[in-house]
Amino acid sequence: MLRRFRSLNSIAVTATHFAIILLIILCGDVDSLxxxxxxxxxxxxxEESFNPTVYRHIGPNRELRTESNLWIVQFYNSWCGHCIKFSPIYKALANRTQHWSAYLKLGVVNCADDLNRDLCTRFGIRQTPVLRLLTTGSHPANKGEDVEVRHSTTNLLQTVLDVMEYQRTPRELQPLPEQRVGELWASLPRSVNEVAVIVEPIGSHVGKEALLHALPNLHAIALRRAHNxxxxxLDSLNVNERTTFVMFLDRLHPDEKGLVTLESLSRNSDPVAVFTNAIIRADTELTTRLRIQRRPQLGPVYGDTTSPAVRRPMQMQVHSASSFTLSVQTAVSGQDLNxxxxxSLSNEIARHNDITGREYETLKAYVTGLIKWVPVRPATLTALRILETSLRRGNGITGAEVTRLLRASNLNVDSGAIEWDHCKGSVPDRRGYPCGLWQIIHTMSVRAYEAGLLSAATVESNALAANGVLTAVIGYVEHFFSCGECSRNFMKGVASLRRNQVVVSNADAVLFLWRAHNNANRFLAGDLSEDPAHPKQQxxxxxxxxxxxxSADPQAQTIVWNEGNVLRFLREFYGAKRSAGATFVLE
Known part of the structure; x- marks a missing residue:
């Protein structure tokens, strides 16, 4: 039992008072979202399949290039909470656009996989999730262009539609220039006698999406798009519509026009589906008259396309307290820290191509902090000291050089050497590294605080000073932590701290990081990224x-903390006197 603190045992509350609900997750190993x-x-x-899938040998020189379609590739970390939250959105986009493959293909790369480390480094992936656009004719040396990560399927689809229009892929997506109907017919092959023109306001996405749904299914009708x-x-067609509509024109019968407008739709109709179906129906009627055999119709296959990454069913089983013991962590785990x-060394720092300037100073402070304050295995400590020596001699380093130094010290940096203890998730891709990084952060801050109590002369008293422990932690999260949204949210709290304080004691640094962790837990409670067997708690x-x-009321809406006791607890949990990995059991 923790010294100085009462547990629930001390007030005669035991596990026999609880009915424990366990989540039994019926799933195998899954190493990808x-x-x-x-x-x-x-x-x-x-890494192995990327080039053969994305590029082709093109031209007389047989250069590797992308073909006429665009590629959007998502780089992600399977443990990253925001990547997990984004995964159903990206899957829904892929399902909705799967039949656009002649114009757009969507890919994913898991940067948490050792096998993809070099690929993610090649594309300069530092934070995830990241969407990269590879345009037509892109060379393997091209890192692509960033596409904004949107947090709803609708918004992401609209962004992709705008990208495709800007890239002129397919060409039918480009709005027609100012021209009369005669000029439109002159621009089409003589064999085309019917054309559907989607007309919509600038900024609308209805016509763009309908065009892309219809285009792969057309055999005889040409399809074009214009702004209103x-x-x-429009004057040459005698049309005064200001909303989105589809106009059907016949070269041989110019007076016969068909018109489908938004106003003609019922209130609950999906305009994209109505316009798409109207165009395909007109093409079907024409191919029937011309006796042209049609291909099977292509389109989205709706269903379970937005399910979480863990697809297999979960069963709830209720166990009585008499058959269950509750293990409670009472100290940081040395295995989790190591x-x-x-x-952090092999999958985050090593992915940076060039580390210079502030990043270099941050890396030096972080490595020194690890050596001073974080207990690790002897082989890891030896590698850290070799890396620290190298960093002191220079003013820049590459991620590849970091990896070389680690391997030269005989440190195993492959994923097989990474084993989680208390940070192990009950399902794949939960907990793991984010949990472990928080353990590093708290251990560094607590042990720096303790060392300052023992010998103030050897430890910087201002945690926000250049060589302060909080500066090292903040620098790592800002420059190296690869969960982009996590890093940005953390830095918002840092910005608020810096606005109000110039000097932060090591004790206050411990409490600031504790509050930041609890804020993250509060934000992520009940989130898709939450481990079902380890719900986020304060x-x-x-x-x-x-x-x-x-207050001991577990139902209290607001927790009023005794921060003096919290600080003492954190010393007990993360401090140098604790035996790493100790637990106690409620019986």
């Missing part, structure tokens, strides 16, 4: 430290 066999319209890419400010075209250090829990709260 995406499955190329079941996620329609997605290419799951690896194209007066030359694994988190290995991952730390420490009532079981771990009853005296850390001014």
């Amino acid at each position: 995406y499955d190329g066999n079941t996620d329609r319209g997605l290419y799951v890419l690896t 400010n194209n007066r030359a075209l 694994s988190a250090v290995l991952y 730390f420490p829990t009532l079981v771990q430290c009853l005296d850390c709260r001014n």
